[in-house]
Amino acid sequence: MDLACILKHILQKLDHQLANPPYNYMIHSSPLRETYEQSYCHWFIQIVPQLTRIGGFEIASGCYINPIFPENVATILREVNLQNQ
Numbered sequence: 236m237d238l239a240c241i242l243k244h245i246l247q248k249l250d251h252q253l254a255n256p257p258y259n260y261m262i263h264s265s266p267l268r269e270t271y272e273q274s275y276c277h278w279f280i281q282i283v284p285q286l287t288r289i290g291g292f293e294i295a296s297g298c299y300i301n302p303i304f305p306e307n308v309a310t311i312l313r314e315v316n317l318q319n320q
Contacts, residue, residue, distance in 0.1 A: 242280065248315040249284055258284040 236244075249258065265277045286302065293299050 244317075245282065245312070247317055248312045249282065251317060252311060252315050253284055253286065256284040256286060258282060 246258075249256070260280055260282045263279050263281060289299070
């Protein structure tokens, strides 16, 4: 599978399991320096579904609370069976 297929598959699972929530995703890359001695870079994609409303803590601190552990979400998404796959 290539990256586009994997991303499509994960987003379909999120849509199915979470009833099509709005979400943001970010592409993080490294290194940030212009000169780098390695012949490769590290990238990862962070997908953040918007499941709750922003509360006072988040507004005041700029720190957002994730109400569910990533490990639990991974387990749930592994169990999602998409009919067209």
